[in-house]
Amino acid sequence: MADQAAQLLPELIRAASAEDWDQASAVQKEIKAAEKAADKMKRSIRRRLPKSLFLPVPRADLLTLVNIQDHVANTAKDIASLIMWRKMRFPESLQEDLHTYAETCSATSHQALKAIQELDELLEVGFSGLEVKRVEDMLKDLDKLERETDKQSLGLRSKLIKLEQDLPPVDVMFYYRVIAALSTVADQAEDVGDRLQILMAK
Numbered sequence: 001m002a003d004q005a006a007q008l009l010p011e012l013i014r015a016a017s018a019e020d021w022d023q024a025s026a027v028q029k030e031i032k033a034a035e036k037a038a039d040k041m042k043r044s045i046r047r048r049l050p051k052s053l054f055l056p057v058p059r060a061d062l063l064t065l066v067n068i069q070d071h072v073a074n075t076a077k078d079i080a081s082l083i084m085w086r087k088m089r090f091p092e093s094l095q096e097d098l099h100t101y102a103e104t105c106s107a108t109s110h111q112a113l114k115a116i117q118e119l120d121e122l123l124e125v126g127f128s129g130l131e132v133k134r135v136e137d138m139l140k141d142l143d144k145l146e147r148e149t150d151k152q153s154l155g156l157r158s159k160l161i162k163l164e165q166d167l168p169p170v171d172v173m174f175y176y177r178v179i180a181a182l183s184t185v186a187d188q189a190e191d192v193g194d195r196l197q198i199l200m201a202k
Contacts, residue, residue, distance in 0.1 A: 002038040002072040002073040002109075002113075003110055004034040004038075005031045005073040005077060006076045006105070006106050006185055006189075008030050008031045008076070008080075009080070009106055009185070010102040012028060013099060014099060015027060016083050016088060017090065017098075019089060024083070027080070028081070028083075028084050031080045035073040035074060035077040042066050045062075046063065061198070061199055065192060068188055068191045069116070069192060071188050072185055075184050075185050075188060076185060079181045082178060088174060090175060091160075091163055091167065093159065093163070094175075097155060104186070105149050105183070105185045105186045107145055108142065108185070108186040109185055111138065112189035114138060115138045115193055135200065136197075139193045139196065139197055142190060143190065149182075149186040156179050
């Protein structure tokens with residue numbers, strides 16, 4: 001559910017770029033619903049996760065993974081709320097780069113989800129063998145995606161700096177906030193990968 005919220009961000013940004021606020025509002029509702037479902041799932045896992053000593057991995061590590069994924073959904077909801085609150089549309093010259101950036105941030109989140117979905121297999125093989133190598137390769141791809149979002153974020157900021165003097169200062173401030181929040185989605189996805197890497201090393 002957390003990743004679902006992140007996957008909807010490019011669609012929301014495209015709708016905002018087209019000033020299709022009805023569509024943007026519909027996508028925002030989907031993001032809110034996904035965030036709410038992720039929050040409900042987090043609480044359910046916390047209640048049901050055994051406190052016994054017989055878990056194959058530390059309970060605290062599993063809860064940390066769940067919490068980080070929940071942060072992804074929360075950040076996606078915050079981005080959607082900000083865009084809708086201000087009816088935010090980036091300058092035309094930034095549109096293409098912004099759409100690419102949003103897609104890459106969403107892809108980073110999805111790559112983290114794919115790695116997490118291998119956790120059952122990792123537990124079955126005791127964090128050893130070919131499955132570990134496969135997940136490690138997935139985490140390398142996750143790192144590459146996150147680094148790409150850093151490059152794209154820097155490119156957007158560099159272009160925005162050159163436009164600042166011709167734009168309303170308050171708008172500029174919120175443009176930077178959206179760029180930073182999208183970067184946070186990618187960073188949180190990388191945090192998921194880092195935590196999974198720690199589990200595999202134990």
